[in-house]
Amino acid sequence: MSINFKHITPKFKKNFNPKVGLIALSTDYTIESDFNTVCRDLPLDIFINRIHNQNPLTKENLLKMQDELESVAKKILPNEKIDTIAYGCTSGTIAIGEDNVKKKILLAKPDCYVTTPVTSAIKAFNEMSIKKIAVFTPYPESVNKTIFEYFTKKNIEVLSFASLNLDLDSDIAKVDPKYLLETLIKLDTVNADALFISCTALPVLKILDEIERKTHKPALSSNQTLIWDTIRSIGYKSSVKGYGKLLRN
Template identity: 40%
Template sequence: MISQLLEPSRPLDDIAPLGRIGLVALSTDFNSEQDLRRFYPAGVELFTSRVANHNPMTLENLRAMAPGITGAAELILPGIKLDVMVYGCTAGTLAIGQDRIEDLIRLARPGVPVTTPLQAGIEGCRALGASRISLLTPYTEDVNLQLADQFTARGFEVLSVAGLGFTDDRLVTGVSPLDIADAAVAACDPLADLLFISCTALRASLAIEAIETRLGKPVVSSNQAIAWHSLRLLGYTGRIEHFGRLFEQPADDSSASLAHLMKLPTDPGASPA
């Protein structure tokens, strides 16, 4: 038997040369990973871990996710630099709180910018110049009211909120994009500047253009907003087509990557590879 040690003759490829995005998804999530990858351009890659969560989707159960978030973030490419971190649950952000989620993730990834569907959605609505909005969710009324309160607290006038009444997030991804579009048209107040569609489990990205055409106004969805906001945090200014008016907004220099432009410290011991 001949045993050989062979070495590549070419330099190793740079995996994700335009940016590495870490996603903490729910253990029951069918949708967000493949949905986000539809948005991201070549050169930007998504790397995922999962955090345990439990149904039904009550605020109490959503809050119970919090202790697992740091550990989930630690499991994404340990020792490798990430450029942006995403916590992938809109309702979970409502229940746990944006600030606490950022703190929990930064225990594992100090210095890395963090976004959530709620934060990204609010920033997206602001970028589109909205002041009056309607909300469509798959949730029950108690979660819907919390969501409306969050947008109101951020300066928006919530004209209407409609929910699909799901208590099991595993079923939400099964809602047809055609039904999402029909529900969007029914849910949006004629006086609203735009419609926000909440929940990373909903396949709203497949219907955004159709909904905008039917409504004649912008639509922001959870996963669309995450993709848009995380790309802005990377400093990416390329064009993304077929996913709604949000991606047509001019880049704001102030939202360019904190990690790249301010040279924030990377994780202790992290490799730049």
């Protein structure tokens, strides 16, 4: 039996959404969901690749990611242009160095905009005229010191610092959001301009509005600021409600 194959000429789209690459940690249960929650109805397409992360949370283990950054970025739509790449690790960016993270990613995707949680946090602080912050993290003390030192070098005054002291990144996403809300609204934020909640794995995005209502202070998180900087980088500046003042305004 034989058959004639009919060839039909395809018609291609003329306009495409901006392409966003997200580098998520292999141990992070939260960041991918947070990006999809905020961006699902926005005019952009997200492409995710994961980078190996070793437990426990130490500066030495975080540093190990730098050797994989280029190859992981390169595998996000290989040979295709990406508009923005977001590296999803706050403590990892500080350990590796913000400039080094950008340099490694740009080796793979030289024409893209690169952002990180600390890049975006500082931009958000500047946007909202925030000079004094209260900080909350899930990290152990050795990592907390690097967070404190980073913000201090950026001329951000840290007035209070609280932590869950967790060693395993995979445990961070398992913390109960209701417990987090109860804990975060009790922190000392009286003299702070804002509360900053560090770590892309911590499930706080959906409680930021409630924190702000109860503390009367802006609440910013790693994922919130990273998403904010990402969508701004592709030209989206409309209000996104439900995830804190930063995205709402």
